[in-house]
Amino acid sequence: MTAIGIIGSAGRMGQALAAAVPDLGATLAGGIDAGGDPVALALAADVLVDFSTPAALERTLAAAREARTPILIGTTGLAPAHHALIEAAAADIAVLQTGNVSLGVTLLAKLVREAASRLGPDWDIEIAEMHHRHKVDAPSGTALLLGDAAAAGRGITLAEARVADRAGLTGARSEGTIGFASLRGGSVAGDHLVVFAGEGERIEIGHRAENRAIFARGAITAALWLAEQSAGRYSMDQVLGV
């Protein structure tokens, strides 16, 4: 059986993962939190799953490369420098990084890309997300993933179009931009809504995570798949075939 090592094992996602591992035909190699030894964990595991914090990523990736252990990265709030580290690691090991491991969001991203490719820039794209009161990054990784999908549908990059900081006298909306709004409160596992707002009509498509078990299932499915892959960068589409 494939042995999974968890980075961030005592956290909300780490605990959800540990609970789901036995039901999905895998075993637990162990887990670490701040102060843990990622090299020892990477050597003991067939695949690593990271739901921790961006600050941990450099050491985690170095350990995965040293042990030649594939890694699924679910941690969000990553900066361009983290993405460069991930790209470099993919030369040596199998790596999958995603802001959302659920089947529903993986399909939603496809639908968003398709809608954005068919609607002109006069259809304004806005992405709203709501998460529990403990979440530390905004916009969520999923909102950014959906923004990337919308931008790709329009043949542009999100960096060119992103507006995530409206406050005060903002002026009118600029055509072609992709706006983000983040709500935080309570115990919401993760809600995302993508709005295409046209003249006199709106299309709204979204996803609601009702619990963390959906993320745990998606992450373990991806980890089992990733454990069989050679070095390279992979995506949830490839895992789930949607």
Ligand SMILES: NC(=O)C1=CN([C@@H]2O[C@H](COP(=O)(O)OP(=O)(O)OC[C@H]3O[C@@H](n4cnc5c(N)ncnc54)[C@H](OP(=O)(O)O)[C@@H]3O)[C@@H](O)[C@H]2O)C=CC1
């Ligand atoms: N991609 C996806 O589908 C999903 C992504 N996420 C993302 O996963 C991440 C974790 O979320 P959540 O579980 O709610 O957060 P928590 O804050 O509950 O857990 C984070 C865990 O990471 C640990 N940690 C901190 N520093 C390190 C380190 N250097 N090495 C190893 N572990 C460390 C913390 O340990 P300690 O207490 O010791 O600091 C803690 O146990 C977030 O970025 C979140 O956005 C969440 C759900 C789904």
Ligand SMILES: O=C(O)C1=N[C@H](C(=O)O)C[C@H](O)C1
């Ligand atoms: O922090 C969370 O909880 C979640 N984080 C991910 C994100 O930033 O999109 C995925 C999910 O929405 C839950």
